[in-house]
Amino acid sequence: MQSITDRDLGTPRPKTTRTVTVEIDHRTVEVPEGSTVMHAAAANGIAVPKLCATDSLEPFGSCRLCLVEIEGRRGYPASCTTPVEAGMKVRTQSERLADLRRGVMELYISDHPLDCLTCPANGHCELQDMAGAVGLRDVRYGYEGVHHLDAETDASNPYFAFDPSKCIVCSRCVRACEETQGTFALTVDGRGFASTIAAGMNEPFMDSECVSCGACVQACPTSTLMEKSVYAHGQPDRTVTTTCAYCGVGCSFKAEVKGTQVVRMVPNKDGQANHGHSCVKGRFAYGYASHPDRITQPLVRASIDDPWKEVSWDDAIAHAASEFKRIRDRYGRNALGGITSSRCTNEEAYLVQKLVRAGFGNNNVDTCARVCHSPTGYGLKTTLGTSAGTQAFDSVEEADVVMIIGANPTDGHPVFASQMKRRLRAGARLIIVDPRVIDLVRTPHVQADHHLQLRPGTNVAVINGLAHVIVTEGLTDDAFANERCDPDEYAEWKAFVSHEKYSPRNVERMTGVRAETLRRAARLYAKGPNSAIYYGLGVTEHSQGSTMVIGMANLAMATGNIGREGVGVSPLRGQNNVQGSCDMGSFPHELSGYRHLSDGETRRLFQQDWGVEIDPEPGLRIPNMFDAALDGSFKGMYIQGEDFVQSDPNTQHIEAAMRAMECVIVQDLFLNETAKFAHVFFPGATFLEKDGTFTNAERRIQRVRKIMPPAAGMADWEVTQAFSNAMGYPMRYAHPSEIMDEIARLTPTFRGVSFETIDRLGSVQWPCNDAMPEGTPTMHVGGFVRGKGKFVVTEYVETDERSSRRFPLLLTTGRVLAQYNVGAQTRRTPNREWHDEDILEIHPHDAEQRGIADGGLVSLASRVGDTVLKARVTERIQPGVVYTTFHHPLCGTNVVTTENSDWATNCPEYKVTAVEVAPVTRLSEWQEQYRDFTRKQEDLLRERASVRT
């Protein structure tokens, strides 16, 4: 079922601005060239009856309900498959057409149960609508004979049911799975009247290839495929447009609501990032918002060994402020700091950094991007001049060659992966640089041309090797590079990469990538003509993360692959608002819009607006905060929506740092791992409970809209504001839009942004200012933001983290589709059914040597710690490398990751840890302790006393 407020034009809008004039039902109308007759009519308010057509899918022409008459043509062509021609005269209504349509409908209805009143789709069923539209009153065929009325419902998927008795075999679901999602999990089983819809080989959906994106459910015109939540809650009565709070794709949704109950989430067809598609998380996994684990009362305690006390907001905020003031008086203002969240809104991130800079009086503010894409900021800023990706997602539709480096889009950025796969099916070529055989290396209808399966930690050698081939074979675009970049730096870079050190043979020795594969990939990328790089944490989370980002930018500049559609260097950013939280000035060295604190002009601007002095010295980064906590100079931390005890490397080190602080304030939905070390807990609000904006990986700012009141009574920005006021720095915002107005006032790249602009345009990509009042989809068109593009030489420096006799394997990490990062939300939804624990992937060869069986328990040990988890023996991973995810706290992946980090930004080197793996029979010591500690903390929560006044 599509959204209750969607208008369906039957077939997709053609991508053209040219129009033709036709006559429909005696009205002369101008319509886009290449429209179908159905689309042309619908766009002009004339609805032709239809069942198998919907405007998210290519026309199919199977139901024969949409017949029309066209002057000069014999018969009754299907309007959904007939393109308009200039001068065409169409009739959509006549007695003959009415007869024919009634006949068709009668056939459908004769095999359909007539229990509309109790059907979950009642009122929004297209079959019901069409029966009405064609004036069907009675059915001549009767209900005996062969029919499908008693077919059984498949309820295996936790989120939607498949009731084949309602199916009209329009195959919209099959086509949605192919065209929209690109999974091809559905088919028509059999043919003719006997045909039915089948998942996989007529298996339950959960056993089939289905990834539960829900596209088929949305495309289904009847209740055959229907969200279970609609069965449970009934039909919604209004929609609210908002933005997904999971990943950096930033899918726009229409939340369908009944009262304040979310009935279902329907991807917004007008969403400019997702065009009406979504993944299993955004569409279905919102149940955490009403999970009983949510804490809805502020909590305080004197020490982490005490039980929690439930207090009023006023008391909690007063207590937190008095503690922070005490610390400030005793240890100085630099002993305090704050963390903004990539899960919260721009406005909230902005307020937290403002509180730190203006209220605490220092620059000890950082954000979770520290541990993921901080090197993106540094690398792209250095070379191109902007700390953000260069393209819009839609740009991929113009790409001829796609190079994916250290990213796994089908799991991490599923909706963009669907768009990319569509382009790949249409013929774009694909290069993958990844230590692991990710899905896109070979998945139905997609096959990478080259897979550069490098050893973890050798990215920079590979990028230099690619550059070596391109430069030495004369495949560069010198005209572009010399004109757009500094020619001397360009020449120096060319000389650098041309050195024999980076010849394919030598690179093969350093990285394990075959010389011939490297050469071919380099030529393919250089040949383009449009070559686009997409990358993820497999690039950034290395000791040379920033170097690699620079290396990719160098390559794009040298081949002229930047500054137009179809090319570019695009980070696939993890969290929903990681771009935004960085834009908002969450880093300790810069103010909003990436302006360094040392820039006096900018500082003065803020000082005037905020009425305080701003410290010109950079503050502590997250890992520095832990170090400073351990040496006693950092004592109080306000953490909004981040769980670094689980997410950050070297867990024991962090736990020790947490214990060393005197006041830790955690603001979150759940008592997360970090909150177990906290003294004050501010209950957070979900994205359904507040207003604001998120900025996705393509710099697109979109609205988050409040659907229900905050469960704890206050939205996160209101809490920060109250805390600031209690700290003595006044804030008086009545609505988040006022915060955005302040951001726009103080940030040149945001000057044109306001809630009003976003509401008007649907979304806007920064820079948005007087020069680009409607925003900027593609950056660096005609010139680089920094002026001349900067080539920087990128020497490959081997990481200190090397395999050794004691730790002969390299561990690398990633994530899966169904879970989201630390999993605090997704683990509290039925998504657990897909992924319930972190698993260690190991190559059969390594497994055999160690006597490890598939599914067996193994210990994973590095020089910093060890944990125990289950093994999966698979050839997805190369010999010498093991792989796991970090979605579940008990699996303790980060107990083994080390404190090595990117040289420029201290982004941790999650992607390379030397480890040893061995079969074991029980959990590790850390896990036993963790279990005890968790159990104790849960008791302390359960025993919480209410001392509300």
Add this chain to the structure above:
Amino acid sequence: MPDPDTDATRSALALKLADATLETLRDPRGALLPILHAIQEEMGCIPESVIPAVAERLNLTRAEVYGVVTFYADFRTEPLGRSVVHVCLAESCQALGSAAVADAAKAHLGVDFEGTTADGAFTLRKVYCLGNCALSPSVMIGGDVHGRVSPGAVGELIEAGRAGP
């Protein structure tokens, strides 16, 4: 019950046939039908258990291959009985009462069209014209065409066509 060993052997055989077919084709797209034909020819049917392997070889989903197998009447996922009983349902035979013959055959065998008897002896199928219209209604049993078959006689004819295991 699917027997893993046989399933594995069958899949291996199916893959061999797929590879042999792929070698004869210039364009691997469109290879599915020729491969399915080759498998059916060699193995007598396309066992469902080989579908995943064929799909993986062609980089398709098993849903797609399954859809094609079930779409074409020529393909079958179960082996045929040792003898096949074809009842003609084309015009001439229809006019002379082949529907009743078909019903009698179904009743005798206890299976519907496309069904195979539990002992694996017979499969009942329909056919459209056996080129024996002059002697309608026609039935073909194990390759022998019989004309002017009456509903009462079809059972005996079938039994006469029973082939040993």
Add this chain to the structure above:
Amino acid sequence: MEVRRLVKMANDIGAFFERGGDAGGVANHIRMFWDPRMRREILVHLDETGGDGLTPIVREALQQHGHELDPGS
């Protein structure tokens, strides 16, 4: 702060600027991104031990540009 970690961080920065022999680049990076207490501590470490564990380029950077890095100055 644990000096071992500061030394490691400084050396990592040094490795990037090594090729151009750009000690100024190292110092500038530290100036732009390190909290004053970290800068002070590494300078103290240089003073007290002569820069134990530091790579030559980092030592050079701290020696030549120490005054720019010293938050007290």
